[in-house]
Amino acid sequence: MAKVELVVNGRAVKGEAEDRTLLVHFLRENLGLTGTHVGCDTSQCGTCIVHVDGRAVKSCTMLAAQASGSTVTTIEGLGLNGELHPLQAAFREHHALQCGFCTPGMLMSSADLIRRHPDGLDEATVRLELEGNICRCTGYHNIVKAVLDASEKMGKGAEKAA
Amino acid sequence: MGVEGIGARVLRKEDKRFITGKGKYTDDMVVPGMKHATFVRSPHAHARITGIDVDAAKAMSGVVAVLTGSELKADGIGNLICGWMIHSKDGTPMKMGAWSPLATDKVRYVGDAVAIVIADTKGEARDAAEAVEVSYEELPVVVNALDAMQQGAPEIHAEAPDNLIFDWDLGDEAATNAAFAKAAHVTSMDIVNNRLVPNAMEPRATLGVYDSGEDHYTCWTTSQNPHVARLVMSAFYNVAPENKLRVIAPDVGGGFGSKIYIYPEEITCLWASRKTGVPVKWVADRTESFLTDAHGRDHVTHAEIAFDSDHRILGLKVATIANLGAYMSLFSSCVPTYLYATLLSGQYAIPAIHANVKTVYTNTAPVDAYRGAGRPEATYVLERIMETAARELKISPAELRRKNFVKSFPHQTPVIMCYDAGDFDATLDAAMNAADYAGFENRRQEAAKRGKLRGIGMSCYIEACGLAPSSAVGSLGAGVGLWESAEVRVNAVGTIEILTGSHSHGQGHETTFAQLAAERFGVPIDSVSIVHGDTDKVQMGMGTYGSRSGAVGMSAIAKALDKVEAKAKKIAAHLLEADEADIEIKNGDVRVAGTDKSVPWFQVALAAYTAHNLPSGMEPGLKEGAFYDPSNFTFPGGCHICEVEIDPETGTTEIVQFVAADDFGNIINPMIVEGQVHGGLAQGIGQALLEATHYDASGQLLTASYMDYTMPRAVDLPSFTVTNTVTACPSNPLGVKGCGEAGAIGSPPAVINAVTDAISNNNLAMPATPQNVWAALQAAK
Ligand code: FES
Ligand code: FES
Numbered sequence: 001m002a003k004v005e006l007v008v009n010g011r012a013v014k015g016e017a018e019d020r021t022l023l024v025h026f027l028r029e030n031l032g033l034t035g036t037h038v039g040c041d042t043s044q045c046g047t048c049i050v051h052v053d054g055r056a057v058k059s060c061t062m063l064a065a066q067a068s069g070s071t072v073t074t075i076e077g078l079g080l081n082g083e084l085h086p087l088q089a090a091f092r093e094h095h096a097l098q099c100g101f102c103t104p105g106m107l108m109s110s111a112d113l114i115r116r117h118p119d120g121l122d123e124a125t126v127r128l129e130l131e132g133n134i135c136r137c138t139g140y141h142n143i144v145k146a147v148l149d150a151s152e153k154m155g156k157g158a159e160k161a162a
Numbered sequence: 163m164g165v166e167g168i169g170a171r172v173l174r175k176e177d178k179r180f181i182t183g184k185g186k187y188t189d190d191m192v193v194p195g196m197k198h199a200t201f202v203r204s205p206h207a208h209a210r211i212t213g214i215d216v217d218a219a220k221a222m223s224g225v226v227a228v229l230t231g232s233e234l235k236a237d238g239i240g241n242l243i244c245g246w247m248i249h250s251k252d253g254t255p256m257k258m259g260a261w262s263p264l265a266t267d268k269v270r271y272v273g274d275a276v277a278i279v280i281a282d283t284k285g286e287a288r289d290a291a292e293a294v295e296v297s298y299e300e301l302p303v304v305v306n307a308l309d310a311m312q313q314g315a316p317e318i319h320a321e322a323p324d325n326l327i328f329d330w331d332l333g334d335e336a337a338t339n340a341a342f343a344k345a346a347h348v349t350s351m352d353i354v355n356n357r358l359v360p361n362a363m364e365p366r367a368t369l370g371v372y373d374s375g376e377d378h379y380t381c382w383t384t385s386q387n388p389h390v391a392r393l394v395m396s397a398f399y400n401v402a403p404e405n406k407l408r409v410i411a412p413d414v415g416g417g418f419g420s421k422i423y424i425y426p427e428e429i430t431c432l433w434a435s436r437k438t439g440v441p442v443k444w445v446a447d448r449t450e451s452f453l454t455d456a457h458g459r460d461h462v463t464h465a466e467i468a469f470d471s472d473h474r475i476l477g478l479k480v481a482t483i484a485n486l487g488a489y490m491s492l493f494s495s496c497v498p499t500y501l502y503a504t505l506l507s508g509q510y511a512i513p514a515i516h517a518n519v520k521t522v523y524t525n526t527a528p529v530d531a532y533r534g535a536g537r538p539e540a541t542y543v544l545e546r547i548m549e550t551a552a553r554e555l556k557i558s559p560a561e562l563r564r565k566n567f568v569k570s571f572p573h574q575t576p577v578i579m580c581y582d583a584g585d586f587d588a589t590l591d592a593a594m595n596a597a598d599y600a601g602f603e604n605r606r607q608e609a610a611k612r613g614k615l616r617g618i619g620m621s622c623y624i625e626a627c628g629l630a631p632s633s634a635v636g637s638l639g640a641g642v643g644l645w646e647s648a649e650v651r652v653n654a655v656g657t658i659e660i661l662t663g664s665h666s667h668g669q670g671h672e673t674t675f676a677q678l679a680a681e682r683f684g685v686p687i688d689s690v691s692i693v694h695g696d697t698d699k700v701q702m703g704m705g706t707y708g709s710r711s712g713a714v715g716m717s718a719i720a721k722a723l724d725k726v727e728a729k730a731k732k733i734a735a736h737l738l739e740a741d742e743a744d745i746e747i748k749n750g751d752v753r754v755a756g757t758d759k760s761v762p763w764f765q766v767a768l769a770a771y772t773a774h775n776l777p778s779g780m781e782p783g784l785k786e787g788a789f790y791d792p793s794n795f796t797f798p799g800g801c802h803i804c805e806v807e808i809d810p811e812t813g814t815t816e817i818v819q820f821v822a823a824d825d826f827g828n829i830i831n832p833m834i835v836e837g838q839v840h841g842g843l844a845q846g847i848g849q850a851l852l853e854a855t856h857y858d859a860s861g862q863l864l865t866a867s868y869m870d871y872t873m874p875r876a877v878d879l880p881s882f883t884v885t886n887t888v889t890a891c892p893s894n895p896l897g898v899k900g901c902g903e904a905g906a907i908g909s910p911p912a913v914i915n916a917v918t919d920a921i922s923n924n925n926l927a928m929p930a931t932p933q934n935v936w937a938a939l940q941a942a943k
Binding site (some may be wrong): 030032034036045047085092093095111124130134135137139141142145 | 163173174175178179180181183184185186187189190278283287340361362363364389413414415416445447448449461471488667668669670695743799833840841842843844845848867869874875876877879881882
């Protein structure tokens with residue numbers, strides 16, 4: 001068994017997990033944070049994306065023990081003080097989700113994408129950089145619109161807010 | 163149109179929980195004492211089981227039980243069935259092989275379940291599953307439908323000699339032959355429709371809970387139709403009587419058909435929960451989804467179309483072989499028959515059509531309905547051959563189509579369907595304008611200067627959704643009725659719950675359905691809640707597939723709203739001392755038309771429940787139910803145009819524009835309809851350019867992960883141009899058609915017509931991967 005100590009969505013948590021436990025399973029099963037999903041077994045779909053120390057990470061590809069000591073933000077912690085994050089608002093505004101299964105990962109990935117491009121984004125970049133996230137429902141059309149809109153609205157402050 | 167009524171772009175009510183990570187999917191459910199299941203699956207595509215030794219597995223840490231098919235059979239659990247009877251042309255019934263939820267004697271495809279292991283953790287269940295020793299005697303394997311029909315092919319089911327399930331005919335063969343005899347031109351083609359894996363992003367999952375105190379079962383499951391699941395599990399699989407079985411389909415992460423069917427896993431987990439006394443949860447990993455979710459398509463077709471000297475179609479002949487996989491899945495038989503051959507007339511007036519369909523078993527995953535189900539296959543055949551004919555006849559593909567369009571309605575085709583409404587010129591014109599079709603030649607030349615091959619292709623599709631009416635589908639072999647139910651409950655304070663038998667797994671019912679009540683009573687949609695997906699809460703319903711929730715599900719709601727409105731008006735007339743005929747309901751007020759006499763909506767509701775002052779003889783309450791059985795299918799249709807650029811050096815295709823002009827009848831929420839189109843297009847383009855399902859000769863699925871099966875990603879797709887025209891559907895109260903599958907139906911032929919136009923080689927199979935396109939380019943040199 002491994003000891004796991006994390007700060008998740010601003011709260012310090014401690015737990016024990018089998019050595020082989022993946023971060024995604026630790027979040028879902030030990031912490032009950034079921035907003036992070038599992039959509040594949042080959043690190044291809046991105047439904048499991050969370051932020052580890054501020055960077056988008058596929059939580060199915062990291063052991064919980066490896067993450068110990070890190071600060072983790074999950075979809076449940078993306079909004080600030082009960083307010084929707086601008087990306088969450090944009091996803092709703094642009095109908096960028098249907099079944100919602102890919103959505104948490106898509107949002108966490110997009111937040112990182114906007115943070116990495118504080119000077120703004122274009123369609124081609126968004127499409128290219130969302131390569132690690134699969135959505136079977138939306139055809140991406142509205143996801144791309146939502147990300148571009150959020151990026152614009154977040155403007156130069158993007159780096160901080162994300 | 164009110165701000166939140168019919169036709170408004172209302173943002174979705176359900177989004178909040180999904181964007182904040184609060185969605186509740188089956189895998190998110192936790193109940194006290196819950197254990198985890200792993201299925202032991204066959205590594206062989208075809209083998210006799212000569213022994214199963216579970217002792218070592220049972221002894222492992224954390225293991226609660228290891229159960230096999232013989233125990234399941236001993237408890238009377240039944241075999242899986244196909245619920246649609248098809249008769250061969252010689253009158254014999256289809257040959258359905260037995261499908262036990264856990265195989266006992268033989269396995270027939272890689273992934274066939276043999277045993278279930280239940281343990282404290284998922285990891286322990288997996289470890290123990292590895293320790294279950296199954297002895298197999300391998301048998302010869304056949305994966306390809308044509309091979310399965312060869313003499314001496316391995317026999318997969320004793321019930322089906324030569325692996326033939328049925329040999330079915332539709333249309334008038336003699337009349338079609340006579341039409342061909344008069345032809346000035348005949349175009350012939352061999353057409354393959356590639357096998358697809360549906361790949362809803364949420365893998366299938368189930369949690370079975372047996373309560374011994376109540377002798378009651380609860381099944382959480384990733385289902386598109388929980389009531390059908392309950393019915394089938396009760397009536398055919400003997401899991402539990404319906405009144406003792408509650409099926410809950412909570413948030414479901416996409417379905418696309420693959421979650422219609424009742425699979426071995428939910429049956430086995432429910433039974434295992436009773437057997438072991440613990441709640442049993444199973445969640446597929448993606449590899450299991452690839453191996454065991456019902457696949458789609460997989461047709462091989464020879465088609466011929468005959469024209470007179472004026473380019474009018476005289477007749478169409480189609481011979482199709484459909485691979486149904488190792489077992490007949492729940493609706494597998496109706497897909498290549500009544501959902502396929504009945505659509506072969508497309509948008510065209512064709513005097514004579516004959517179709518023959520043979521379905522066969524192979525050692526592959528079962529094949530059933532996947533987004534479009536039969537209609538994409540029909541559209542692909544017809545729209546590829548129309549394009550090809552236009553090229554052979556050297557006339558514009560648009561004009562060849564236009565010349566042959568059905569122009570007056572109702573139109574009876576020679577293949578059962580009677581089209582009720584449409585305007586195919588309108589969708590063709592809309593698409594051609596939006597695509598600047600006329601300017602294409604310039605764009606082609608400009609691309610050529612950059613060394614790119616530019617091509618354009620179109621597809622004019624029709625589809626049939628809202629399978630109906632029940633009496634008709636019953637006479638064609640369906641084992642179920644295809645109506646829908648609704649109950650509208652107005653609470654004492656005027657808020658509303660609508661209980662629907664439809665199920666939303668991404669379609670936005672919680673919003674669209676609420677818009678109907680908002681439109682009717684002028685109440686805010688926030689005061690309208692949609693309840694679905696739980697057999698204990700909602701009356702029997704048929705669920706969501708075949709783009710039926712609008713045309714059938716919403717029609718049931720409209721009928722129930724009619725009844726509520728009628729009763730509310732009676733109450734209001736009584737309260738306002740007015741004539742019932744003068745009462746109107748507007749903006750949340752119930753008023754006497756043309757006067758200032760009114761009573762707020764909530765007071766009418768309150769009066770219904772206090773029952774202090776109701777018309778004499780009226781029952782208290784304001785709650786009405788309705789069942790709606792459509793009188794006909796509805797027929798969405800449209801035109802899709804695809805324009806591509808191909809790099810001749812690499813064979814890489816880029817879609818430079820994609821236009822969809824669709825006629826979905828009246829539209830309740832355009833935002834949601836556009837979203838459905840986008841998603842369907844992505845799946846259709848995925849089929850055309852990217853998605854291939856490969857089994858090797860030994861029956862191993864080579865494309866069983868996202869490393870090997872190419873899912874469309876954002877970078878593979880363009881932004882779409884989506885537009886629509888409207889002819890209202892005359893057969894349902896809202897005039898709506900259906901929009902869920904159109905994108906996946908219309909787009910594949912448009913894409914392949916564009917690619918083959920660009921490369922000047924018509925001999926190209928889906929998916930048009932860079933490799934396939936490059937090879938076709940070399941072949942054309
Ligand atoms: S679960 Fe698919 S990438 Fe992590
Ligand atoms: S919204 Fe369903 S997978 Fe993206």
